[in-house]
Amino acid sequence: MNTKIAIQNLNAYYGKEQALKGIEAQIPAGGITVIVGPSGCGKSTLLRCLNRLLEETNGVRVTGQVLLDGEDIYARKADVTEVRTRVGLLAPKPFPLPMSIYDNVSYGRRIHGLEKLERRNGRSLDRKVEQYLRAAGLWDEVKDRLHDPASGLSTGQQQRLCLARALAVEPEVLLCDEPTSALDPISAQRIEEQLKLLSAETTVVIVSHSLRQARRLADHIIFLWMGNLVESGPSAQMFSAPRDERTRAYLYGDIG
Amino acid sequence: MGSTEINRCLSLFISGKKNYIALMKEETLIRPRTHGQRWRLPLPKFGRKRQDQVAGRLMGALTLTAALLAPLMALALLLRALPILRVTPLTDLLTGQDWAPLKGLFGFSPFIVGTFWVTGVGMLIAVPPSLLTAIFLAEYARPRLRSLLIPLIDLLAGIPSVVYGIWGILTIVPFIEKVAAPWASRWLGVLPLFRSENPTGYSVLAGGMVLAVMVFPIIISVAEDVIRAVPQGLREASLALGATRWQTIWHVVLKRAGAGVLAAIVLGFSRAFGETMAVLMVVGNVAKVPNSIFDPAYPLTALIANNYGEMMSIPLYDAALLCAALILLLLVLAFNIASRWVLTRLVRYE
Amino acid sequence: MKRKLTELFAQTLMGLSLLVVIGSLALILGTVIWKGLPALNLAMLTQVPKGGYYLGKEGGILNAIVGSLYLAGGATLLAVVVSLPIALFLQLYANRSRWVQFARLSLDLLFGVPSIVYGAFGFTIMLFLGMRASLLGGILTLTLLELPIMVRGMDESIAMVPQALKESAYALGSTRLETSLKVIVRQTAPGLMTAILLAFGRGIGDAASVLFTAGYTDRLPTSLMDPVASLPLAVFFQLGTPFPAVQQRAYASALVLTVIVLLTSLISRGLTKRLEKHIVR
Ligand SMILES: Nc1ncnc2c1ncn2[C@@H]1O[C@H](COP(=O)(O)OP(=O)(O)OP(=O)(O)O)[C@@H](O)[C@H]1O
Ligand SMILES: [Mg+2]
Numbered sequence: 001m002n003t004k005i006a007i008q009n010l011n012a013y014y015g016k017e018q019a020l021k022g023i024e025a026q027i028p029a030g031g032i033t034v035i036v037g038p039s040g041c042g043k044s045t046l047l048r049c050l051n052r053l054l055e056e057t058n059g060v061r062v063t064g065q066v067l068l069d070g071e072d073i074y075a076r077k078a079d080v081t082e083v084r085t086r087v088g089l090l091a092p093k094p095f096p097l098p099m100s101i102y103d104n105v106s107y108g109r110r111i112h113g114l115e116k117l118e119r120r121n122g123r124s125l126d127r128k129v130e131q132y133l134r135a136a137g138l139w140d141e142v143k144d145r146l147h148d149p150a151s152g153l154s155t156g157q158q159q160r161l162c163l164a165r166a167l168a169v170e171p172e173v174l175l176c177d178e179p180t181s182a183l184d185p186i187s188a189q190r191i192e193e194q195l196k197l198l199s200a201e202t203t204v205v206i207v208s209h210s211l212r213q214a215r216r217l218a219d220h221i222i223f224l225w226m227g228n229l230v231e232s233g234p235s236a237q238m239f240s241a242p243r244d245e246r247t248r249a250y251l252y253g254d255i256g
Numbered sequence: 257m258g259s260t261e262i263n264r265c266l267s268l269f270i271s272g273k274k275n276y277i278a279l280m281k282e283e284t285l286i287r288p289r290t291h292g293q294r295w296r297l298p299l300p301k302f303g304r305k306r307q308d309q310v311a312g313r314l315m316g317a318l319t320l321t322a323a324l325l326a327p328l329m330a331l332a333l334l335l336r337a338l339p340i341l342r343v344t345p346l347t348d349l350l351t352g353q354d355w356a357p358l359k360g361l362f363g364f365s366p367f368i369v370g371t372f373w374v375t376g377v378g379m380l381i382a383v384p385p386s387l388l389t390a391i392f393l394a395e396y397a398r399p400r401l402r403s404l405l406i407p408l409i410d411l412l413a414g415i416p417s418v419v420y421g422i423w424g425i426l427t428i429v430p431f432i433e434k435v436a437a438p439w440a441s442r443w444l445g446v447l448p449l450f451r452s453e454n455p456t457g458y459s460v461l462a463g464g465m466v467l468a469v470m471v472f473p474i475i476i477s478v479a480e481d482v483i484r485a486v487p488q489g490l491r492e493a494s495l496a497l498g499a500t501r502w503q504t505i506w507h508v509v510l511k512r513a514g515a516g517v518l519a520a521i522v523l524g525f526s527r528a529f530g531e532t533m534a535v536l537m538v539v540g541n542v543a544k545v546p547n548s549i550f551d552p553a554y555p556l557t558a559l560i561a562n563n564y565g566e567m568m569s570i571p572l573y574d575a576a577l578l579c580a581a582l583i584l585l586l587l588v589l590a591f592n593i594a595s596r597w598v599l600t601r602l603v604r605y606e
Numbered sequence: 607m608k609r610k611l612t613e614l615f616a617q618t619l620m621g622l623s624l625l626v627v628i629g630s631l632a633l634i635l636g637t638v639i640w641k642g643l644p645a646l647n648l649a650m651l652t653q654v655p656k657g658g659y660y661l662g663k664e665g666g667i668l669n670a671i672v673g674s675l676y677l678a679g680g681a682t683l684l685a686v687v688v689s690l691p692i693a694l695f696l697q698l699y700a701n702r703s704r705w706v707q708f709a710r711l712s713l714d715l716l717f718g719v720p721s722i723v724y725g726a727f728g729f730t731i732m733l734f735l736g737m738r739a740s741l742l743g744g745i746l747t748l749t750l751l752e753l754p755i756m757v758r759g760m761d762e763s764i765a766m767v768p769q770a771l772k773e774s775a776y777a778l779g780s781t782r783l784e785t786s787l788k789v790i791v792r793q794t795a796p797g798l799m800t801a802i803l804l805a806f807g808r809g810i811g812d813a814a815s816v817l818f819t820a821g822y823t824d825r826l827p828t829s830l831m832d833p834v835a836s837l838p839l840a841v842f843f844q845l846g847t848p849f850p851a852v853q854q855r856a857y858a859s860a861l862v863l864t865v866i867v868l869l870t871s872l873i874s875r876g877l878t879k880r881l882e883k884h885i886v887r
Contacts, residue, residue: 053777079305085779095774098793098884108778149884169778308781315695322692322753323709326716329727336730388623396620412631414867416811418838422845422860423634426641469630500609502616530720532814533842557722564818581726585719592718
């Protein structure tokens with residue numbers, strides 16, 4: 001098993017309150033890792049540590065190491081924007097950028113200069129936009145209104161747009177914080193399918209509230225409880241033979 | 257157009273070729289328009305991270321400069337005012353009653369007192385109707401009416417001060433001369449404050465009334481914001497106890513919004529304090545401490561504005577006027593800092 | 607019963623207050639239109655003062671109209687160039703550090719500084735540099751006057767941007783600069799535009815600060831170093847003459863100034879609506 005992300009002694013504090021306590025975990029390359037645990041246990045916090053987005057919140061302090069392909073993303077010489085380019089995020093609620101649908105998808109490519117090479121052969125940025133909108137399952141709905149404001153889409157469409165936007169940067173890891181919580185069942189199913197397809201080449205990390213979703217998607221599970229890591233491992237083993245008492249209780253619905 | 261083209265155009269321009277504009281146009285015309293490609297800022301070509309850092313530094317430097325502007329202003333004015341401060345001690349300047357530049361007498365007392373008179377009268381007139389209007393807009397007005405009235409209030413805020421001045425000359429001054437002053441000296445003349453010996457309407461009261469209308473919109477909009485920010489739950493709690501709407505407002509809403517309402521008044525005061533043109537046009541400009549609201553006055557701002565023309569021709573005159581500007585600046589700063597200090601404490605103990 | 611009466615009394619007072627406030631506005635606009643309209647004609651808008659204009663002879667106030675537009679336009683442009691980076695810096699680069707708090711406080715204090723003090727300050731700086739009263743001097747002084755107004759407006763509207771939107775941009779690997787220029791500026795475009803036009807309105811209506819620094823002339827400016835007339839001062843000077851005919855023109859000039867300011871605020875409303883297209887809520 002190849003490790004994509006190794007978390008070592010990770011602590012996170014909101015002011016004085018400690019939200020993550022010495023987390024040690026490995027996230028394998030490829031496949032879907034699902035972070036589960038009761039509400040308020042620190043799932044979102046952990047996820048947002050993995051692309052250093054947590055530090056945009058006021059009063060937050062993070063200590064410890066997160067190794068991405070063996071390199072610490074919290075090291076002094078690490079470049080935050082590069083980390084966030086390699087590790088994308090899909091937030092629980094969709095927030096399109098204040099521009100057209102097309103520009104939302106092409107935004108990341110443009111700022112990272114990915115399209116510079118393509119300029120020579122004319123329309124390939126258009127092709128990329130189409131490709132990622134298709135990947136997010138949104139193309140057919142928006143192909144005639146690519147230059148309309150993205151804020152005019154429905155919530156489900158916006159969430160898929162955010163997925164396309166994140167994919168367009170071609171991240172190595174995609175973090176998803178309850179990606180389907182704001183969606184209707186059909187949109188949710190679409191997103192799940194896309195994530196499943198995507199996990200063939202990209203490492204996907206999902207925070208989920210739903211054990212059913214975890215069962216459906218997970219190759220690997222991380223179980224958090226009150227800021228502590230309780231257990232992590234392949235999902236088959238976790239669901240059939242949990243080692244920890246708390247995991248068992250959570251799985252059978254006694255806590256959370 | 258990318259930055260390389262810009263650079264080419266620039267070098268053409270610098271090398272003196274006349275047709276650089278034609279070239280620019282050609283380049284842009286030939287380029288096929290693809291979606292989503294926009295004109296980019298011709299930023300220097302270095303890494304994005306470096307760009308970000310450099311921009312951050314520049315912006316920080318700009319912010320720091322702006323932040324130092326107030327002290328810088330005080331310093332510059334102080335330097336220009338030094339000649340007169342060397343000749344006459346500050347206390348003499350502040351308390352001196354006589355203003356005779358040709359004799360070298362520069363007493364600021366009538367002007368400072370005049371400023372306070374006019375501003376004080378203005379605020380007395382302005383505060384009650386502004387607050388009542390703010391309460392009406394926040395608590396009583398239906399959304400339709402409110403959305404009709406708010407733009408009108410904004411309009412009032414946008415009217416230039418000379419226009420206020422003209423209005424003062426055309427309506428307020430004659431009103432005071434013909435109606436208010438005779439009436440007041442007839443019925444209230446026993447009080448020195450209302451005794452009128454001024455044959456014209458150019459007076460403290462005229463200045464105050466014009467100022468009052470000028471600060472209406474300031475007090476109203478800030479106070480209204482503050483009152484609307486009071487949580488709805490508080491009102492409902494009081495109404496549920498059987499209080500009338502006015503009782504609720506008086507005992508609950510205003511208590512909660514008190515500090516903010518005070519801040520609104522402070523803001524209005526500091527605007528009125530420094531207002532120049534409108535006041536100058538209606539206040540009479542006589543360098544004597546007024547005794548009644550019908551007496552003329554001569555505020556500091558008017559002093560500076562009226563005499564800038566000849567100030568370079570009389571020794572020390574320019575220093576005296578810039579010293580007046582310095583005094584004005586320091587008064588405003590001190591007032592603002594003090595009110596801020598008080599307000600933070602008020603909010604803390606609420 | 608007493609409570610009912612109090613309620614009634616309070617409501618009456620509020621009604622009266624509203625009447626006073628709105629009545630003042632109506633009275634001001636009414637006076638300016640009533641007095642200004644009769645004296646307004648095409649010549650006033652299209653000619654510069656001819657010889658003897660201030661005695662009641664021919665001419666117009668084109669010099670002041672053009673001068674005011676130059677002054678306020680130039681100052682607003684400069685102020686945007688300075689204020690936008692400051693507002694973005696305050697919000698995105700260093701929202702909480704000590705000296706940013708100091709900068710905010712200082713800018714707030716500047717907001718309360720009277721315009722005549724800006725004029726006097728501009729004047730001392732110009733003396734120091736050996737400049738005469740000129741378009742450039744006026745523009746620079748007005749820039750300082752508009753700066754705190756604009757920064758405050760921009761700062762407030764940038765503060766309203768949802769944290770999640772900023773994070774969306776950061777999560778795609780944007781730097782702060784890219785987030786500022788490509789996301790924040792678009793999201794806040796209506797608010798920024800309002801702040802800009804508000805500052806423009808203040809600038810064009812202000813007399814006290816240009817009194818010292820821009821001078822006054824009957825000609826149209828041809829360079830940045832020429833003195834330049836302005837509408838508020840045109841009003842003021844014409845009103846100062848003893849001739850009723852010229853005073854009439856002062857009223858007309860005031861009307862022109864008022865119309866420009868009102869147009870600005872109308873344009874502001876219109877533009878704001880159009881710029882709202884892409885905004886995310
Ligand atoms: N901005 C914040 N400021 C202070 N404390 C916070 C903040 N965000 C989260 N916390 C605290 O950190 C802890 C972990 O929060 P987190 O959002 O990571 O939980 P979560 O597992 O994602 O919960 P949920 O499943 O409800 O989303 C909680 O106790 C929460 O109260
Ligand atoms: Mg969460």
